[in-house]
Amino acid sequence: MSLLEIRNVSKLFGGLAASSNVSFTIQKGEILGLIGPNGAGKTTLFNIVDGVYPPTKGQVLFKGQVISGMKPHQICKLGLARTFQVVKPLQRMSVLDNVIASAFLRAKNKAEAVEIAMETIRFTGLEEDKDVISRGLPLGKRKKLEIARALATQPELLLLDESFAGLNHSELNESIEIIKSIKARGITIMIIEHHMKVIMSISDRIVVINYGQKIAEGIPQEIRNNPLVIEAYLGE
């Protein structure tokens, strides 16, 4: 059984089909890259999976259970966490408090929440900044904070929405290492990314979306040589 199954999902905003009849699955333990030109409907798909929007048609199944129609907090409780492309730190809270707030989902008491939070903060390399009010963080660290916060809910599936955008070279390498060690912990990842070099090197499989439709799916090597994908990115 696949961990996540997206089954014939369509989402209409008025007359605009942000997703139309998209189907694919994610297997436990893999990193699935989701790519496509700007406005292709990648984030919409994330929002459908994580419960922000109900799909107009189709279903999303997580661990065999239909989750479309549930609220984001219910889906998160089942073990599916996400980060936001436009980062949403809890601004007037410190980095540590941000992560504690999300660690409370699984923790029985505050001591345990703090423990989970500290462990996650060390894991994502935010230890030096733990007492900084998150409003004052530079973008690279806010992106890391998004990941730390999602991880602290102890998910089985992590959705990363452009966690690499706007990072400099060393931050980029650091983040790639973090993603790899998240995978090593047995957490499945679906990632949206524009940085082709990154996505090709870390993904096990890639799904390509254009105008809301899935146009290709396969291992990175296949995607790189797929004429439809090349056309979508470079034009005819």
Added chain:
Amino acid sequence: MKKYLPLIVLAFLAVLPLVGLSSYMLHMVILVIMWSAVGMAWNLLAGYCGQVSFGHAAYFGVGAYTSGILYYQLKLSPWWGIPISIVVVTGFSFLLGLIVLRLRGPFFALATLAMGEMMRVSAENLNWLTGGNIGILIQERTWIDKTYYYYIILAIATATFLVVKYLMQSKIGYYFVAIREDQDAAESLGIDTTWYKTIALCISGALTGIAGAFYTNYMGYIDPHVVFALHDISIVTIMIVMVGGVATLLGPFVGAIIMVFLAELVRSIPGLGVAHQTFFGILLILIIIFLPNGIVGDFQKIKRLFKVGGAYK
């Protein structure tokens, strides 16, 4: 020092009546303490959970009328109103929450404002229950000496302080602040935002209601215009917390001291009439511009200002 500050304040307040205050001064201090309790309750919902209510008179009034109606209709001691108002106002807040908590930001604020006014109009017109505009007069006062009332409201305010302090250190507190900072992010972290907002509203409402029930007992007379007042209850509550410090534990207390005594002072200026209210409008504007976090929240800023060399040193 900072850790023990609430204890020092409490100890000071506990011995204050022993120094022999005049009945008038004692009345002022009782009002200060009552308003601190209401301010702390409002602060829990608005300051920490970010749901700014413009209608806290609704909870204050329902609490006050719980006491009043128990006396007026059932001939019970109005003191029963204090424990019973907890149940009544919690239930009332829950029902109100089902309606107003669907809304966000300014829409929520406007809905609460409307709710407060609706409660006033209802209390005016439900003559069979509330006695309408004639109000309810408690004919037998329990004590003439205000000292007893003083210690009762001090106990209520202390309990309110402890509830808020305890909640804000626990999981619920983290969730409240997370909701204030970003509802969508909070939801994605597994926080049932609707449920936790309902909890904040119910606790805040119940704590306000207790103060309302005390008010009935202390003043001995209530009518819809007094306890459901938009300006004198709902707006004053907001002013107190804004002046003292939003989302601070002691802010409501500091704000209540300033607002109660200032209101008394301004009211005593001859020939001003209702124009004294403009004064509070100006004060609010100045606070928002210069001390957006209130006196407690921006205390460091104030300290810098009074240091030798001024703010630029």
